Amino acid sequence: MTAVAEQAAAVPRLRRRWEGLPYWLILPTLGYLAVFFAWPMVQSFRLAFQDIGGNWSFDSVERMYHDADFKKALYFTLLLVLVIVPLQFVLAFVMALIVNARLRGGGLILFIFIIPFAVSDLAAGLVWQQIFTDAGYLNTILQHLGVIDQPKIWIDPRHGNWLLGEVVLAEMWRSTAFVMIILVAGLQGIPKEFGEAAEVFGAGFLQRIRTVILPMLKPALQVALLLRIIFAFEVFASVTAITGRAKTTLAGEALRWQGDLLDPHVAAAYSLLILVLSLVAALTVVRTLRTPKEKMLR
Amino acid sequence: MLRNRLGAVSAVAAVVVLAITAGTSSASHRVHGDAGNVVFMSTQLNGVTEREGFRTTIVKGFPGTVEKIDIPLGNTTIFPERIQAESSAGKGTISLLGGVHGDFTTLTQYLMDLSDVAKDLQKAGIPAELFTLGKLGTNKQYYIPWMQATYVMVANRKALSDLPKGADINSLSYGQLVQWAKKLKEHYGRPELGFPAGPTGLFNRFLQGYLLPAFTGHLNTSFKSKWAVAAWLYMDSLWKYVHPQSLTYNFMQDPLQSGEVMVAWDHVARFADALRNHPDDYVVFPAPAGPKGRAYMPVLAGLAIPKTAPNVAGAKQLIEFLDGVAAQARLPQIAGFFPVVAQRLSKQVGPGLLAVAAAVKKQQRSKDALASLLPVGLGAQGGNYNRVFIDTFTRIVINGEDINKVLADEGAKLQDVLNAAAAPCWKPDPPSTGTCQVGAN
Numbered sequence: 001m002t003a004v005a006e007q008a009a010a011v012p013r014l015r016r017r018w019e020g021l022p023y024w025l026i027l028p029t030l031g032y033l034a035v036f037f038a039w040p041m042v043q044s045f046r047l048a049f050q051d052i053g054g055n056w057s058f059d060s061v062e063r064m065y066h067d068a069d070f071k072k073a074l075y076f077t078l079l080l081v082l083v084i085v086p087l088q089f090v091l092a093f094v095m096a097l098i099v100n101a102r103l104r105g106g107g108l109i110l111f112i113f114i115i116p117f118a119v120s121d122l123a124a125g126l127v128w129q130q131i132f133t134d135a136g137y138l139n140t141i142l143q144h145l146g147v148i149d150q151p152k153i154w155i156d157p158r159h160g161n162w163l164l165g166e167v168v169l170a171e172m173w174r175s176t177a178f179v180m181i182i183l184v185a186g187l188q189g190i191p192k193e194f195g196e197a198a199e200v201f202g203a204g205f206l207q208r209i210r211t212v213i214l215p216m217l218k219p220a221l222q223v224a225l226l227l228r229i230i231f232a233f234e235v236f237a238s239v240t241a242i243t244g245r246a247k248t249t250l251a252g253e254a255l256r257w258q259g260d261l262l263d264p265h266v267a268a269a270y271s272l273l274i275l276v277l278s279l280v281a282a283l284t285v286v287r288t289l290r291t292p293k294e295k296m297l298r
Numbered sequence: 299m300l301r302n303r304l305g306a307v308s309a310v311a312a313v314v315v316l317a318i319t320a321g322t323s324s325a326s327h328r329v330h331g332d333a334g335n336v337v338f339m340s341t342q343l344n345g346v347t348e349r350e351g352f353r354t355t356i357v358k359g360f361p362g363t364v365e366k367i368d369i370p371l372g373n374t375t376i377f378p379e380r381i382q383a384e385s386s387a388g389k390g391t392i393s394l395l396g397g398v399h400g401d402f403t404t405l406t407q408y409l410m411d412l413s414d415v416a417k418d419l420q421k422a423g424i425p426a427e428l429f430t431l432g433k434l435g436t437n438k439q440y441y442i443p444w445m446q447a448t449y450v451m452v453a454n455r456k457a458l459s460d461l462p463k464g465a466d467i468n469s470l471s472y473g474q475l476v477q478w479a480k481k482l483k484e485h486y487g488r489p490e491l492g493f494p495a496g497p498t499g500l501f502n503r504f505l506q507g508y509l510l511p512a513f514t515g516h517l518n519t520s521f522k523s524k525w526a527v528a529a530w531l532y533m534d535s536l537w538k539y540v541h542p543q544s545l546t547y548n549f550m551q552d553p554l555q556s557g558e559v560m561v562a563w564d565h566v567a568r569f570a571d572a573l574r575n576h577p578d579d580y581v582v583f584p585a586p587a588g589p590k591g592r593a594y595m596p597v598l599a600g601l602a603i604p605k606t607a608p609n610v611a612g613a614k615q616l617i618e619f620l621d622g623v624a625a626q627a628r629l630p631q632i633a634g635f636f637p638v639v640a641q642r643l644s645k646q647v648g649p650g651l652l653a654v655a656a657a658v659k660k661q662q663r664s665k666d667a668l669a670s671l672l673p674v675g676l677g678a679q680g681g682n683y684n685r686v687f688i689d690t691f692t693r694i695v696i697n698g699e700d701i702n703k704v705l706a707d708e709g710a711k712l713q714d715v716l717n718a719a720a721a722p723c724w725k726p727d728p729p730s731t732g733t734c735q736v737g738a739n
Contacts, residue, residue: 133556134541134553157542157545169699194448243546244548259379259681261681262680
């Protein structure tokens with residue numbers, strides 16, 4: 001065999017080796033996902049559907065369903081998702097447009113918008129608790145302004161809607177920046193020329209948003225919506241911090257069954273329920289916001 | 299061949315090195331009497347000042363190092379979970395555990411029998427009944443008594459002018475309490491009485507150790523009695539004058555200091571900040587009396603060693619150190635807890651805590667005093683037990699459900715809990731043969 005022929009044979013061998021490389025590169029990620037996501041999922045599935053003796057049963061799920069706080073937790077969790085997510089998207093979209101407008105001092109605006117996102121949900125809950133509590137900031141300011149004579153009790157379990165409003169405010173403050181960041185990234189991927197062209201043809205600001213920006217922002221919206229809904233199903237720390245024992249969520253109940261009532265089976269049933277709800281919501285989002293391939297921007 | 303020989307040589311070398319290091323460490327242990335490093339995980343003394351006080355004052359002079367792991371307030375699940383995890387792993391890092399009685403009731407399977415330490419401490423002056431509590435209803439010493447406390451009431455002095463006529467603050471009745479709360483609400487236009495009924499508050503202890511025994515004379519055996527109905531009717535009428543934000547309060551020292559409430563019931567340690575900072579602003583007084591007596595609940599904190607402890611000898615040494623006179627005498631200054639060893643409190647304790655000590659004494663020694671113990675022998679059912687009482691309260695007082703129906707429902711759940719733990723009755727219920735029975739006595 002000549003040297004040239006040997007070289008020619010070596011090229012496909014090399015290529016073959018490189019072709020396998022991507023699979024090797026994702027192997028660590030797959031391993032990580034298997035150990036920290038797939039395996040715990042299997043474990044919690046087993047916990048939820050097995051009794052203490054290891055026999056398969058629906059006992060834990062039934063106990064979860066018949067628990068006095070189950071419906072309360074489910075209702076409040078769904079209510080939070082339904083109220084927070086749409087409000088947050090409107091707000092995040094406006095914020096993203098402001099950031100993307102490249103105003104003077106835009107960097108500072110972005111920085112201020114992002115600060116709350118760095119705060120943990122429990123800390124955010126405590127901050128808002130300090131605002132709404134009887135001797136808190138809100139009452140102090142209102143009293144100084146002469147709006148009220150004596151402190152008003154804002155965190156009042158007899159007014160469920162007030163509590164909802166307070167939790168919604170806290171969550172909006174904390175996590176709207178998260179949605180905004182994804183939307184800003186999406187906005188920056190839209191070529192300026194599209195908007196300019198629309199403007200030339202006489203489209204107003206709102207019309208441009210409706211016909212140019214929103215359709216092209218769909219992929220980013222989809223990602224943001226997906227992640228935000230999943231996070232919203234997991235909320236509990238801010239709820240506990242603000243409302244105490246008055247309101248509870250599915251994640252809060254899972255924690256209580258695990259920690260206070262020392263029953264990992266019912267806790268696992270709760271976490272599976274959260275998983276199922278998140279999956280259903282995610283699939284709905286993916287289906288309704290699907291962008292057909294031929295419409296995608298290349 | 300060569301590789302084999304090299305392997306053998308290095309293995310021998312490793313064994314020799316290990317033996318030498320092991321030898322030196324045990325030798326140093328013997329020579330200096332050093333207790334080594336004791337990792338101490340505790341649900342108690344975790345406030346900022348308490349933590350600092352523990353490190354700089356309480357363990358001062360201990361012949362070894364103490365690494366304290368603090369369980370964050372409001373996240374008590376870490377305590378049992380960490381112990382369970384170390385046990386499952388078969389390898390532990392924690393040598394000593396500190397917690398209240400209730401923290402240990404669910405963990406007996408992970409704890410060592412400390413009968414030998416109890417024997418060593420016989421002359422320390424710790425009352426025998428405290429040691430009995432540490433056995434958790436068995437014949438093994440699961441924890442050694444460490445500190446004690448109870449629950450009292452504290453009022454802002456400004457509220458005293460609204461006390462009902464003829465009422466003595468040191469021997470209030472529940473009837474006078476509701477009158478007082480009503481007058482306060484009329485005077486200030488808002489509820490001024492508060493309870494720690496938040497997620498990590500100790501309101502369950504108010505129901506179990508104060509309200510129900512004071513009205514029924516018992517607890518579980520009279521859960522469905524007409525006296526219990528009277529207690530819940532009372533609670534319902536009282537709640538009209540209770541600050542609605544009570545459902546968020548965990549430590550009453552905070553709403554007291556911020557002025558959100560003027561009168562409160564809580565654990566003495568959870569008033570400590572307010573009493574230390576402004577002793578002159580507050581009065582401390584015993585809990586009210588009901589038709590069956592002035593029920594109160596003594597609290598006991600203890601020290602235990604997990605079976606997976608890496609430094610058992612050091613941990614035992616630390617227990618004996620913490621129960622020594624010096625460390626015990628330093629307790630009230632920093633913690634708002636009281637020593638378990640019998641002795642007089644020094645004036646250094648400060649006026650606020652001296653007032654607490656006086657109120658505790660009045661509570662214990664009042665003619666109608668009725669001690670109701672912390673639940674005994676509930677094992678892993680402790681959380682479910684507390685839940686029955688909180689749920690009963692929520693359903694009757696917050697949701698306004700029918701009392702008799704709720705007591706029937708929750709009474710059945712209470713019996714399930716007692717059956718699951720096979721727990722015999724404890725004080726103030728009369729002793730039972732076999733599992734305690736929920737009743738209408």
